[in-house]
């Protein structure tokens with residue numbers, strides 16, 4: 001597990017670097033999320049960060065003294081000790097300036113010294129105006145940091161400091177927190193999916209009978225979101241095609257929202273054209289009404305219920321698998337099975353893997369509806385080459401990482 005001294009379940013030493021952007025106030029919430037989870041947080045703001053949020057706030061929320069320079073408590077050698085003893089350094093918000101300093105190894109304050117001495121995973125959550133994020137200098141600095149193994153979370157799109165909108169907004173603190181938890185659980189930011197584009201589908205599609213009623217299913221989208229978050233934490237460029245979910249956008253992930261199986265198919269196929277891997281964690285409705293009513297269907301006076309003709313939806317996984325958009329693309333399906341009198345869960349899953357033609361099939365035993373909406377999952381990952389990996393009951397995040405481990409191995413060998 002963690003090579004850097006991170007101890008799951010124990011108190012972890014987190015350094016929260018804060019640089020001088022208006023989003024510094026959001027780092028207070030991130031700090032609370034870490035401390036309320038029992039972690040030991042040392043806040044290291046830059047001098048510019050203190051223009052936005054003062055040292056007393058950081059000190060009160062972390063329960064520790066706060067300094068920005070290397071001249072306080074010199075006998076404790078803080079410019080070396082803080083970085084050396086950290087399990088995780090997360091810089092939120094990371095300005096263009098701090099990214100540039102980190103990329104070039106400058107060390108003119110406590111935060112930049114800490115970044116040079118840290119040997120643990122380092123996460124940057126940038127926030128800045130779109131022009132600054134897109135500037136070639138920033139692009140080069142981000143690329144350098146990623147090459148060195150840092151995780152630089154893609155900023156979100158949305159309202160910026162002024163009236164303008166665009167890419168450069170800080171992802172929401174709970175999402176940055178979840179990404180950090182991914183990194184802490186893995187113990188590394190080694191970006192083994194860096195430079196890879198992946199597509200994940202999540203949620204359950206709806207097929208409308210009329211403007212207010214639909215056929216749907218119980219998929220919560222949690223597993224797909226965990227897959228998207230895990231892939232982003234491993235450096236991938238992630239498109240999440242989400243069907244009818246009410247979950248917050250994972251940090252650094254492009255989210256495309258859909259409702260029906262037809263829309264899901266179009267968005268997934270379009271994104272798959274440039275993807276290295278596609279994971280179909282969504283539960284698409286298999287059938288749709290042939291002729292949905294444009295107006296609300298009324299109860300009949302004679303008490304008869306309407307009969308609704310259904311037609312079959314496209315099988316997206318089968319299409320992706322049989323018409324591979326790119327050579328070497330890895331396609332992963334999910335199967336929720338109960339087993340029946342024709343075969344066990346694994347018998348049915350093996351047959352489904354062959355029928356769909358995908359590389360990997362993540363099989364859940366859902367007898368009793370155990371998985372839906374639960375934060376946990378257990379599965380067997382079947383491979384087209386006959387291999388099987390059992391994943392014991394654990395978090396959906398843990399299962400997501402095993403899926404990406406399997407995908408990464410296959411991508412590397414193609």
Ligand code: CTP
Nearest residue numbers: 280281282284286314315316317333334335336
């Ligand atoms: N899937 C898909 N398109 C569909 C239905 C399912 O891409 N129209 C994908 C799901 O996202 C999942 C996998 O296929 O990754 C298996 O889903 P499942 O519902 O088990 O497959 P079905 O073909 O519908 O099989 P069954 O007849 O057992 O329901």
